[in-house]
Amino acid sequence: MPDTDLVRVTVLVNGRPEEVRTEPDTALLYVLRNHLGLKGTRFGCGLGLCGACLVLIDGHPAYSCDTPLRAVRDREVTTMEGLGTPGRPHPVAQAILDGQAAQCGYCISGVVVGAAGLLAENHDPSEDEVRSALDRNLCRCGAHNRIVRAVLAAAAALRASR
Numbered sequence: 001m002p003d004t005d006l007v008r009v010t011v012l013v014n015g016r017p018e019e020v021r022t023e024p025d026t027a028l029l030y031v032l033r034n035h036l037g038l039k040g041t042r043f044g045c046g047l048g049l050c051g052a053c054l055v056l057i058d059g060h061p062a063y064s065c066d067t068p069l070r071a072v073r074d075r076e077v078t079t080m081e082g083l084g085t086p087g088r089p090h091p092v093a094q095a096i097l098d099g100q101a102a103q104c105g106y107c108i109s110g111v112v113v114g115a116a117g118l119l120a121e122n123h124d125p126s127e128d129e130v131r132s133a134l135d136r137n138l139c140r141c142g143a144h145n146r147i148v149r150a151v152l153a154a155a156a157a158l159r160a161s162r
Contacts, residue, residue, distance in 0.1 A: 011072050013038070014082030020069070028072055029053045029064040032079060040080030040109045044138070051137030054110035055079050061117040061136070080109040083116055091161075092116050095154035096147065103141035111137045115151045123159055127152060 010019045013036060020035045032038045032055070041064055044052030048063035055064045056078040064077075084090035089097070092115045093108075102108045111134060118125060118133040125133070130151045131144075139147065 009069055009073055011069070012076045014078055015076075022069065024070040025068045027065055028055070028067040028069055028077065031069050032064060032077075038079050038081050042106060042109060044107070044110075049138075050107070051110040051114060051134075052107055054113045054137070056113055056117050059117060059120055061114045061133075078113070080113055083112060090116055091154040091157050092119065092151060095150040095157065099146055099150040099153060101143055101146035101150040103143050107137055107139045107141075111139070111147055115154065119151070119155055119158060123155065123162075125152070125155055130155075 005023060006021050007024050008019055008021050009024065010017050011031070013032070018036055020031050022031060022035065029041060029043060032041045041055055042052040043065060044050035046065050048066040053063055053065040054061050056062070057067070057072060058075050084093055090112060092112045096102050096108060096112065114134055114137055115130070118130065122129060127148060130148050134147065134151070
């Protein structure tokens with residue numbers, strides 16, 4: 001591909017401006033993983049159906065596999081890496097660890113991102129609200145009930161810390 005087909009796009013990722021040079025229709029998922037080295041966002045189905053690739057765009061969960069780079073210009077993207085650190089994980093990630101809610105772990109970054117988006121908007125979700133918010137996340141291991149309990153525990157921990 002000739003260099004003339006490439007564009008420079010600056011995207012705010014995890015609070016930092018990142019400049020990439022690629023085709024404007026490149027999926028955000030590939031920019032995050034291949035250009036920026038953020039491997040927490042995973043490829044699952046490539047069709048926006050499984051939730052493995054969830055990121056927050058302006059605080060709202062979105063599938064990065066079918067979001068073109070041009071759609072996030074002048075918007076804030078938050079990935080799993082932007083939610084915490086290994087030494088200080090996001091409360092949802094910590095609750096999932098504490099509750100042993102993850103098995104293979106493939107879907108968990110998308111679950112954490114989706115749940116973080118929910119808890120940013122709703123500090124006291126019901127079990128049904130958590131299930132509804134995480135409905136877009138497929139978990140082949142069958143850990144849904146433990147994941148829901150972990151998200152509810154994280155919500156309680158966040159409320160207690162306020």
